[in-house]
Amino acid sequence: xxxxxxxxxxxxxxxxxxxxxxxxxxxxxxxxxxxxxxxxxxxxxxxxxxxxxxxxxxxxxxxxxxxxxxxxxxxxxxxxxxxxxxxxxxxxxxxxxxxxxxxxxxxxxxxxxxxxxxxxxxxxxxxxxxxxxxxxxxxxxxxxxxxxxxxxxxxxxxxxxxxxxxxxxxxxxxxx
Amino acid sequence: xxxxxxxxxxxxxxxxxxxxxxxxxxxxxxxxxxxxxxxxxxxxxxxxxxxxxxxxxxxxxxxxxxxxxxxxxxxxxxxxxxxxxxxxxxxxxxxxxxxxxxxxxxxxxxxxxxxxxxxxxxxxxxxxxxxxxxxxxxxxxxxxxxxxxxxxxxxxxxxxxxxxxxxxxxxxxxxxxxxxxxxxxxxxxxxxxxxxxxxxxxxxxxxxxxxxxxxxxxxxxxxxxxxxxxxxxxxxxxxxxxxxxxxxxxxxxxxxxxxxxxxxxxxxxxxxxxxxxxxxxxxxxxxxxxxxxxxxxxxxxxxxxxxxxxxxxxxxxxxxxxxxxxxxxxxxxxxxxxxxxxxxxxxxxxxxxxxxxxxxxxxxxxxxxxxxxxxxxxxxxxxxxxxxxxxxxxxxxxxxxxxxxxxxxxxxxxxxxxxxxxxxxxxxxxxxxxxxxxxxxxxxxxxxxxxxxxxxxxxxxxxxxxxxxxxxxxxxxxxxxxxxxxxxxxxxxxxxxxxxxxxxxxxxxxxxxxxxxxxxxxxxxxxxxxxxxxxxxxxxxxxxxxxxxxxxxxxxxxx
Numbered sequence: 195x196x197x198x199x200x201x202x203x204x205x206x207x208x209x210x211x212x213x214x215x216x217x218x219x220x221x222x223x224x225x226x227x228x229x230x231x232x233x234x235x236x237x238x239x240x241x242x243x244x245x246x247x248x249x250x251x252x253x254x255x256x257x258x259x260x261x262x263x264x265x266x267x268x269x270x271x272x273x274x275x276x277x278x279x280x281x282x283x284x285x286x287x288x289x290x291x292x293x294x295x296x297x298x299x300x301x302x303x304x305x306x307x308x309x310x311x312x313x314x315x316x317x318x319x320x321x322x323x324x325x326x327x328x329x330x331x332x333x334x335x336x337x338x339x340x341x342x343x344x345x346x347x348x349x350x351x352x353x354x355x356x357x358x359x360x361x362x363x364x365x366x367x368x369x370x
Numbered sequence: 371x372x373x374x375x376x377x378x379x380x381x382x383x384x385x386x387x388x389x390x391x392x393x394x395x396x397x398x399x400x401x402x403x404x405x406x407x408x409x410x411x412x413x414x415x416x417x418x419x420x421x422x423x424x425x426x427x428x429x430x431x432x433x434x435x436x437x438x439x440x441x442x443x444x445x446x447x448x449x450x451x452x453x454x455x456x457x458x459x460x461x462x463x464x465x466x467x468x469x470x471x472x473x474x475x476x477x478x479x480x481x482x483x484x485x486x487x488x489x490x491x492x493x494x495x496x497x498x499x500x501x502x503x504x505x506x507x508x509x510x511x512x513x514x515x516x517x518x519x520x521x522x523x524x525x526x527x528x529x530x531x532x533x534x535x536x537x538x539x540x541x542x543x544x545x546x547x548x549x550x551x552x553x554x555x556x557x558x559x560x561x562x563x564x565x566x567x568x569x570x571x572x573x574x575x576x577x578x579x580x581x582x583x584x585x586x587x588x589x590x591x592x593x594x595x596x597x598x599x600x601x602x603x604x605x606x607x608x609x610x611x612x613x614x615x616x617x618x619x620x621x622x623x624x625x626x627x628x629x630x631x632x633x634x635x636x637x638x639x640x641x642x643x644x645x646x647x648x649x650x651x652x653x654x655x656x657x658x659x660x661x662x663x664x665x666x667x668x669x670x671x672x673x674x675x676x677x678x679x680x681x682x683x684x685x686x687x688x689x690x691x692x693x694x695x696x697x698x699x700x701x702x703x704x705x706x707x708x709x710x711x712x713x714x715x716x717x718x719x720x721x722x723x724x725x726x727x728x729x730x731x732x733x734x735x736x737x738x739x740x741x742x743x744x745x746x747x748x749x750x751x752x753x754x755x756x757x758x759x760x761x762x763x764x765x766x767x768x769x770x771x772x773x774x775x776x777x778x779x780x781x782x783x784x785x786x787x788x789x790x791x792x793x794x795x796x797x798x799x800x801x802x803x804x805x806x807x808x809x810x811x812x813x814x815x816x817x818x819x820x821x822x823x824x825x826x827x828x829x830x831x832x833x834x835x836x837x838x839x840x841x842x843x844x845x846x847x848x849x850x851x852x853x854x855x856x857x858x859x860x861x862x863x864x865x866x867x868x869x870x871x872x873x874x875x876x877x878x879x880x881x882x883x884x885x886x887x888x889x890x891x892x893x894x895x896x897x898x899x900x901x902x903x904x905x906x907x908x909x910x911x912x913x914x915x916x917x918x919x920x921x922x923x924x925x926x927x928x929x
Contacts, residue, residue: 213625219908230919231736240741242651324811326741
C-alpha cells in the first residue's frame with residue numbers, strides 16, 4: 195500500500211524465500227563483478243593506466259617536438275610521420291582540431307604513449323579496435339599500448355571540442 | 371486554509387497546492403515537447419543520409435536537447451511529484467506556498483536564460499559544458515537559478531512531511547512507501563544540487579573573469595556529482611511511482627516493506643557509484659579509487675535496483691494471485707489491467723529499464739569495459755534505456771492519474787492515450803538497440819559527421835552500421851510519434867477536456883479491494899513468476915557481460 199502507512203508488524207515480517215534467494219544471488223553477482231575488476235588488473239591485458247604527469251601545453255609541445263624529431267620518417271597530409279622503435283616513448287598531441295603525429299608501429303611491440311591536449315578536452319579513440327580515453331590539457335596521460343593487430347587504424351576525437359570536432363582524425367599504421 | 375475532499379481517493383487536499391502541482395506539470399509537458407522536437411532534429415542530422423542541420427546548429431540543438439530533456443522536463447515533473455507526495459497522499463497542508471511560487475519563478479527564469487544563451491549561440495558547450503570550453507555567464511547563471519529553485523522545493527517537501535508527521539495527518543506511523551521513496555529522492559537531490567552549486571558557481575565566476583581557471587578533471591568529478599547523481603534522483607522518484615502504480619492499478623503492496631525501504635537507503639549509501647563511473651578512463655584518479663567508488667566493494671546501488679526489480683513485480687504478482695489468477699507462472703501477468711495506460715507505462719518502464727538501462731549501465735560502469743564504450747553512441751543507447759524508457763515513460767504514465775485527480779479533467783482521446791506508451795517504448799527500444807550497437811562499433815556520440823569530411827583522413831564504419839542507423843532512426847521516429855500523441859492528449863485534456871463530475875467519469879479503474887489472504891505465506895515462494903523473470907534477467911546480464919569482456923580481451927593490450 196504505497197500511499198498508506200505500512201501494515202502493523204511490517205518491520206518483523208520474514209523475508210519470503212524467493213525474495214531472499216534473489217537478493218543473495220544478486221549480491222553474489224555484484225561481489226563477483228568487483229572481484230572481476232580487481233582481478234583483471236592482475237591477470238587481464240587491458241587496464242586503464244594510472245601513470246600521469248602534471249604538465250603544461252607549452253612544456254608538452256616542446257617534449258613532443260623533440261620526440262618527433264628523433265623518430266621522424268616523413269610527412270603525410272602535412273602531419274609528421276613518426277616511427278618510434280619498440281619500447282620507446284611516443285608523444286601524441288591533441289589540439290583543435292588535429293591529432294599529431296601519424297604513427298608507424300610494430301605489431302606485438304610495447305610503446306609508451308604520452309597523450310595530452312593543447313587546449314580543450316579531447317577524446318582519444320582508436321578505431322576500429324575501439325579503445326577510448328579522456329585527454330585533458332595540463333595532464334600527460336601515459337598509456338602503454340601493445341598493438342595486437344596489424345593494419346591501418348584511425349585516431350578519432352570523441353569528446354566535443356567545437357565546430358571542427360568532426361575533422362579531428364589521425365592515423366596509426368601497425369606493421370606486421 | 372481550506373481543504374477539499376477528493377471524491378475518488380478520499381484524500382483531504384490543500385487547495386493551495388493544486389495550482390503549484392498544475393503549473394509545474396504544465397511547464398514540464400511543454401519542455402518535453404521541446405525535448406522531442408530537438409531530439410528529432412539531432413537524430414536526422416546524425417543519420418548521414420539526411421544530415422539535416424549545419425554544424426553549429428547541430429551542437430546548439432544538441433545542447434538544448436540535453437538540458438531540456440534531462441533536466442527541465444524531468445525536474446519540473448518531479449517538483450509536481452514532490453508537492454503531490456508530501457501533501458495530497460498525506461492529507462497534509464502545503465507549507466509556505468508563496469515560497470513554492472518563488473521557486474517556480476526561479477526555475478522558469480533559469481530555463482529561459484539557458485534557452486536564450488544556447489539559441490543565440492552563446493553557449494555551444496553541450497549539456498556537460500566541460501571546461502575549458504566556455505559559455506556566456508548567462509548560461510551558467512540560468513542553471514544556478516534553476517538549481518536554487520529546485521533546492522527550495524526540496525526544502526518545502528521536507529517541511530511538509532515534518533509538519534504532516536507532527537500533525538498526524540496520515541496516522542502518525544511511518545511514511546507511506548511512496549513518500550518514503552520520494553524522501554530518498556529529495557535527500558539525494560539536495561546533495562546533487564549542492565554538487566551543482568560547487569561546480570557551477572566557480573565556473574560562473576570563471577566565465578566572468580573573476581577566477582583564473584577551473585581544473586578540467588576537478589570539473590568532471592564535481593560536475594558528475596551533479597549530473598549523474600541527478601539520475602539517481604530520477605531513479606528513486608521513478609521507483610516510488612512504480613510502487614504507487616502497483617498499488618493503484620492492481621492493489622499490489624511490496625511483499626516486504628522493510629526490504630523495499632532498505633533498498634532506497636542503499637541508493638543513498640551507493641550514490642558515489644553515479645559520479646565515479648564517468649572518470650573511468652580519465653588519467654586521474656587511480657584505479658583503486660575508481661573501483662572502490664564505482665562499486666563500494668560491491669554494487670550497492672545496483673543491488674538496490676535488483677531488490678526493487680523483484681519487489682515491484684512481486685507486489686503485482688501477489689495481489690493478482692490473491693485475486694485468483696494462480697495458474698502457472700504467468701497467469702497473473704496475463705490478467706493484468708492491460709487496458710490501463712498507466713499500468714502499461716509502468717510495466718514497460720520496469721522491463722526496459724531493467725533489460726536495457728540496467729544491463730548496459732552495469733557493464734559500461736566497470737573500469738575496464740568502460741574503455742570500449744566511453745564517449746561512443748553506446749552511452750546515449752544506455753540512457754535511452756534508463757532516463758527515457760524508464761523515467762520519462764513512468765512519468766508519462768503517472769500523468770494519466772494527474773489529469774483526472776489534480777486537473778479534474780477526463781482524459782481526451784483515451785484510445786490514443788492507450789497507444790502512446792506502447793509506441794514510445796517500442797520506439798525507444800529500437801533507438802537504444804541501434805545506438806548501443808553503433809557504439810560498440812566505435813561510432814562516437816556528439817559528432818556532426820562520422821565520414822570525417824574535411825579531416826586529413828577518412829574512415830568508413832562497417833556496412834552493418836548503415837542498417838543500424840536505419841533501426842535507430844525508425845525507432846526514434848516511432849518514439850517521437852508516441853511522445854507527440856501523449857503530449858497532445860495531455861494538453862487537450864487539460865485545457866479543453868471535459869471536466870470530471872464525479873467518480874463515474876474516472877477512466878482509469880482504481881484496483882478493487884483485495885480478497886483476504888488465504889494463508890500465511892511467510893518464508894515460502896510467494897512470487898514464482900517474478901522469480902523466474904528476475905532469473906531470466908540475470909541470465910541476459912551474464913550473457914551480455916561475457917560478450918563485453920570477451921570483446922575487451924580482443925583489443926590491443928594497454929596498461
